[in-house]
Amino acid sequence: MAPDLAGGWQKPGDLEKPGAGAQATGTPSSSLAEEQRDHTRSRIRQAAMEVVAQRGFSATVEEIAQVSGVSARTIFRHYATHDRLIAATVNDMYFGWFEDLPLPGEDLDGWIEDLTVTVHTRIALVVGAAFWDIHAPRANASEVLSEMDAQRRDVRVGGMKTLVKVVWHMAGGMGEPPEGLVLAFALHLSAFATHALMVDFDKTPAQIGALTADNLKVLLWRAIEAQPSQEGGCPDGR
DSSP states (O other), rough: OHHHHSSTTOOOOTOTTTTTOOOOOOSSHHHOOOHHHHHHHHHHHHHHHHHHHHHGGGGGGHHHHHTOOOOOHHHHHHHHSHHHHHHHHHHHHHHHHTTTTTOOOSSHHHHHHHHHHHHHHHIIIIITTTTHHHHHHOOOOOHHHHHHHHHHHHHHHHHHHHHHHHHHHTTOOOOOOOHHHHHHHHHTTHHHHHHHHHHHOOOOOHHOOOOHHHHHHHHHHHHHHHOOOTTTSSSOOO
């Protein structure tokens, strides 16, 4: 079973304009209208993710409209403000980031390798240039973006703690994992690591994934060996 790293993150659609996604019931024509609305929302979301990944939060509704083939007026019928559209797009990015991650298996080291490559590849492709705006300090932020920031932090912290707890117990760790190990995973599986090594050192996401996996495996097994043994020996989950 995959660890739930996105628990609590809003599902796509929660930040839409009230009434934009209301269920239509009754006649075949209302069902068709609802299907058309869903199709329109899907086009807006896909275009918004593409444009925001390229332009960050400076992406305009007009640019998203051009890519989606949906008019700016129609976009504003679904998302009342630019900030709501941006927040909903970050929402979708995080679901894309967490969706269908590699499942844990008996080969813990192999799983860590698959996980790190997948994470850094998705950060590069899905988040892109939006990384800088997602993590930048905000002065006089709107309520919508402030809520988005708070939720992103909560999900990231909770997700990392859940992930490291799974890894720790799979490796034979007892009790709660050390805080230092949680912080190491948070650092090595961060968008900061992805972009720093891509921009400054010309590394690919696959190379970054391999490097961070090697570091995390060393830190994990070092922490496992350092914990007190219940029976006088050091557990070795490998």
